[in-house]
Amino acid sequence: MIGFSCSGVLFDLDGVLVDSIAAVERQWRIWAARHRLDPEHVIHAAHGHRTIETVRLLMPELDAAYEASTVEKGEVEDTAGLTRKECSAELIARLPRDRWAIVTSGSRALATARLRSVGLPAPEKLVTADDVTNGKPNPEPYLKGAALLGLPPSKCLVFEDAQSGIRAAKLAGAKVIAVAGTYPAADLREADAVISSLCEVDLSFGAEGDGSKVVRVSVRAAVRN
Numbered sequence: 001m002i003g004f005s006c007s008g009v010l011f012d013l014d015g016v017l018v019d020s021i022a023a024v025e026r027q028w029r030i031w032a033a034r035h036r037l038d039p040e041h042v043i044h045a046a047h048g049h050r051t052i053e054t055v056r057l058l059m060p061e062l063d064a065a066y067e068a069s070t071v072e073k074g075e076v077e078d079t080a081g082l083t084r085k086e087c088s089a090e091l092i093a094r095l096p097r098d099r100w101a102i103v104t105s106g107s108r109a110l111a112t113a114r115l116r117s118v119g120l121p122a123p124e125k126l127v128t129a130d131d132v133t134n135g136k137p138n139p140e141p142y143l144k145g146a147a148l149l150g151l152p153p154s155k156c157l158v159f160e161d162a163q164s165g166i167r168a169a170k171l172a173g174a175k176v177i178a179v180a181g182t183y184p185a186a187d188l189r190e191a192d193a194v195i196s197s198l199c200e201v202d203l204s205f206g207a208e209g210d211g212s213k214v215v216r217v218s219v220r221a222a223v224r225n
Contacts, residue, residue, distance in 0.1 A: 001202075002193050004175055004217045006157035008149040009095060010142060013104035015047075015161030015182040016198075017088040018114050022081040027074040031067070035059060047182055048162025050105045050135035072106070076113045084118045085179075087199040092120070094203050099215060101125035103145040103158075105135055105165075125149060137164040139172035146172065157217055159198075166190045177201075177219060195219050 014020045028046050032039040037058065046054045052068040059067070092100060101123055104111050108128040115122050125148040127141050134140045139153075146153040158169035161182040167190060169176045178191035185194045195201065202218040 001218045001220060004157050004177070004192070004219075005214050006175070006217065007099070007155040007212065007214060008146070008151045008157075009100040009215060009217070010103050010145045010149075010156050010158045010169070010174065011092070011100065012158075012160045012162070012165050013102050013106065013111055013114065015085075016159050016179050017085055017092070017102070017120060018118055019081075019083045019085050019181075020075075020114055021182060023075060023078040027071055027078055030074065031071050035062075048105060048136055048164035050129040050132075051107075052129070053135050072110055075106070076110050079113075079117045082114060082117045084120060086197050087201070089120060091198050091201055091203070092123075095215070096213075097124050099149065099213070101127065101145050101148050103127040103141045105129055105141075136162075137167035137171070139168050142169045142172035142174055146174070157215075160191065161188075163187060163190065177217070193219055 011017055025043050028042050029039045032042040042058060045058055051071050052064050055062060055064040055067045106129055108130050111128050112122055127145045129135060131144060132140045142153060146156045153173040156174045158174045158176045159179060160166045160169060160176055161179045166176050166178055170190060176191040178188035178194045180188060180194055180196050188194050200220045204216040206214045206216060208214055
């Protein structure tokens with residue numbers, strides 16, 4: 001068992017709470033075909049990044065805002081194959097609602113549509129692509145997520161599935177548990193621990209000496225880096 005203590009938990013959405021990889025890849029393949037790009041290269045670039053930043057990276061000559069809105073409209077409408085990640089509902093149900101937030105590279109419309117589609121509750125606190133100037137791997141999304149919880153990032157534990165998100169969380173000053181799946185565990189070594197499923201996570205609750213609430217997170221079958 002590997003243990004962490006925190007005051008709040010920040011979750012990435014896609015690949016951590018929701019399995020949306022099929023829909024994501026379908027829509028980026030459509031976009032890649034439209035612009036005669038290698039779809040595998042496009043998909044690799046897209047995971048873990050804001051849509052608008054992926055477009056700017058791959059085709060800077062295009063109207064990035066228009067292209068991003070087109071891709072995201074397709075993703076909002078594409079719900080085929082969307083599922084909850086195993087044990088995601090049980091994990092967030094155990095957390096006090098003011099102690100967790102979602103920090104996603106998708107838009108607010110996309111995040112809420114996916115949560116609704118798989119039957120997960122929308123959090124009280126949500127940071128999306130619409131709320132930041134700089135997306136992951138910039139630390140801004142996780143700095144804003146911690147601020148929404150009223151906590152310093154060092155008091156937050158982040159669950160991520162992509163290298164860009166891990167880097168963003170670490171730069172913000174948070175500890176990170178990576179969930180393998182979107183990428184293999186070997187690609188997630190920057191995280192503080194790597195798990196294969198949220199089912200490997202145990203929660204308990206306590207208090208610091210000053211009386212402040214603490215969430216204790218233990219992970220089984222994890223690799224510490």
